[in-house]
Amino acid sequence: MPPETKRGAGSLPPGPFALSGADFQAIRALVKQRAGISLGPGKKDLVVSRLSRRLRALDLSSFSQYVALLRSEQGEAELVEMVNQITTNQTDFFREQHHFDFLRDQALPAITEAGPPRTVRAWSAGCSSGQEPYSMALVLAEHLAARPGWQARILATDLHTDRLRRASLGQYQEEEVGRLPRHLLLKHFQRGREQGRTLYQARPGLRAMITFGKLNLMERHYPRPASMDFIFCRNVLIYFEAADKAAIVKRLEACLRPGGWLFLGHSESLLADGERYACVGPTMYRKR
Numbered sequence: 001m002p003p004e005t006k007r008g009a010g011s012l013p014p015g016p017f018a019l020s021g022a023d024f025q026a027i028r029a030l031v032k033q034r035a036g037i038s039l040g041p042g043k044k045d046l047v048v049s050r051l052s053r054r055l056r057a058l059d060l061s062s063f064s065q066y067v068a069l070l071r072s073e074q075g076e077a078e079l080v081e082m083v084n085q086i087t088t089n090q091t092d093f094f095r096e097q098h099h100f101d102f103l104r105d106q107a108l109p110a111i112t113e114a115g116p117p118r119t120v121r122a123w124s125a126g127c128s129s130g131q132e133p134y135s136m137a138l139v140l141a142e143h144l145a146a147r148p149g150w151q152a153r154i155l156a157t158d159l160h161t162d163r164l165r166r167a168s169l170g171q172y173q174e175e176e177v178g179r180l181p182r183h184l185l186l187k188h189f190q191r192g193r194e195q196g197r198t199l200y201q202a203r204p205g206l207r208a209m210i211t212f213g214k215l216n217l218m219e220r221h222y223p224r225p226a227s228m229d230f231i232f233c234r235n236v237l238i239y240f241e242a243a244d245k246a247a248i249v250k251r252l253e254a255c256l257r258p259g260g261w262l263f264l265g266h267s268e269s270l271l272a273d274g275e276r277y278a279c280v281g282p283t284m285y286r287k288r
């Protein structure tokens with residue numbers, strides 16, 4: 001058999017696969033249905049570049065075959081994988097530093113001065129690989145260390161199963177911890193080496209503050225009403241259409257205690273929700 005007709009991942013074309021308009025529409029509809037994410041018409045190249053590697057891994061030779069697989073009874077696992085590939089998971093420790101400054105200087109003092117010791121509850125909704133909830137945990141750990149009886153529990157959720165696995169391991173490479181203040185890195189992370197690389201893993205005490213879980217913000221199974229002191233839902237809403245975004249913001253509001261805080265990403269705002277939230281700073285809101 002001539003080499004070019006052999007099947008197998010290695011024999012597939014190295015370049016991107018062609019994506020027809022109909023297959024693009026089918027993928028857009030599946031992504032919207034599964035994750036609520038609206039892929040605009042300009043995202044065709046992104047879909048090709050993110051999903052071509054899936055076609056290669058599955059030894060498929062066209063997007064039409066891939067769409068047929070997604071629609072088939074065996075397509076469930078691949079739908080999860082497809083959403084994993086399509087979502088943008090960029091994150092960092094102490095991303096949008098002013099949110100963490102507000103938490104340390106205003107929100108946490110207001111919470112701990114308001115009453116007797118209790119458990120502070122927070123949620124990182126769309127936590128990606130964990131840098132956001134670990135940053136929240138660091139601020140909480142530092143603030144509560146000097147306050148006997150106070151504890152903190154963070155719920156960290158995402159749709160992306162691989163990112164969640166990484167997040168719960170709490171292990172980061174040297175270049176990923178660059179934004180962490182040195183004293184916090186040394187105090188709360190353990191330095192190790194693996195395959196010649198330096199790794200930092202969150203210490204058990206920090207990891208124990210966080211519970212990781214899969215939660216699709218488009219679905220209705222949100223945490224208990226009025227249970228959260230603050231919620232970070234940053235750089236997630238940008239993917240949704242206006243109506244879905246509004247519904248998510250409403251469900252998030254229900255999870256907040258009265259007077260709780262909602263932190264959004266830098267390009268997300270709640271201009272239309274002035275009755276329910278007071279703006280307390282750039283992309284920071286307090287439930288009325």
Ligand SMILES: C[S@@+](CC[C@H](N)C(=O)[O-])C[C@H]1O[C@@H](n2cnc3c(N)ncnc32)[C@H](O)[C@@H]1O
Nearest residue numbers: 035087089090091126128159160216217234235
């Ligand atoms: C750009 S990351 C933001 C991570 C972090 N919040 C930050 O600001 O650094 C967006 C995250 O939202 C998650 N996401 C997208 N759609 C989602 C959905 N429907 N439900 C839950 N998470 C979702 C993605 O998997 C991704 O990890």
